[in-house]
Amino acid sequence: MTGWPSPYLVPVASFLGTWIVLAVILRTFSDRILDHPNERSLHQQPVPRMGGVGVTAGIAVSVPFFSPAEWWPLWLGAAILVGISFLDDLVGLSIIGRLIMHFVAAGGLVAGLLGGQIGLGWAVVAIVATVWMTNLYNFMDGMDGFAGGMAVFGFGFLALASWFAENTSLTLVSLSIASSAGAFLFFNFPPARIFLGDAGSTAFGFLAGGLGLIGWRDGTWSLWIPALVFSPFIVDATVTLLKRALQGEPFWLAHRTHYYQRLVLSGWGHRKTVLAEYGLMVMCGVLALAYQVAANSMRLIILGLWALLMVSGVLGIHVAERMSTSLGAKG
Secondary structure: OOOOOOHHHHHHHHHHHHHHHHHHHHHHOOOOOEEOOOOOOOOOOOEEOOHHHHHHHHHHHHHHHHOOHHHHHHHHHHHHHHHHHHHHHHHOOOHHHHHHHHHHHHHHHHHHHHOOOOOHHHHHHHHHHHHHHHHHHHHOOOOOOHHHHHHHHHHHHHHHHHHHOOOHHHHHHHHHHHHHHHHHHHHHOOOOOOOOHHHHHHHHHHHHHHHHHHHHHOOOOOOHHHHHHOHHHHHHHHHHHHHHHHOOOOOOOOOOOOHHHHHHHHHHHHHHHHHHHHHHHHHHHHHHHHHHHOOHHHHHHHHHHHHHHHHHHHHHHHHHHHHHHHHHHHO
């Protein structure tokens, strides 16, 4: 950190780096690599999907300054996924090819950071969980301001949790990622001027999984902490996938049955829905911090409150859908 008045200025550099790159992209490449509306989309007009370039550039500004050298498997894996995903944004790649690379990146991450510390069975679980986190973030990137907001709150709460545990490196890396996401959010909040694209969403998902494992390995937190922090995405994507699979639907195809999509389609619209989701993210983050500092006797109660929050959210969406249907019938 030599030459920096304060290490906390480096996340500011990440924010500015992302802001500048995105501003340049919108001025010079706004008609390139467009996300055209399809059966999954909630937007009506083509939107540039190069936001991941700006986000990853902002993160790269910070990495050399305070990321431990031993974390290289995290950054190598992220770089591989960003490259593959950006290529997919450009020309389109097969699902199988991309998935293989996701497993390669996750396998390298687990082997490089956890090798020798966990058995083969748990290593497989960690790899699959990392691949799922990478992909579910991509699945959930379907509404203006949503994925960027989850990154701001998710990595922001990871920064707080690691700060409480006095893990400076993890605090600053998480804060830097949240800062880059915050800069992106200025361009992505409804109505969005630019989308993340696969390069940005897979990077956020992979980094969330990777930092979660690093914090667990270092004793900074229980795996419940990152799981609770990112649970608005994890629960929605996982429950929706399982429901579609059990109903015999081709769950790998584009669709609009995620809970957040259903809320938008029930008449709430992008802005109201994303603000409600931000509220959910904050509550999940607060519960995660409470779990971090609570005595063991209180942790089960905190998990119970979290489960009640998730169930209440699902029921609330069902109510919104019924009200929308009822009003439509009356109209």
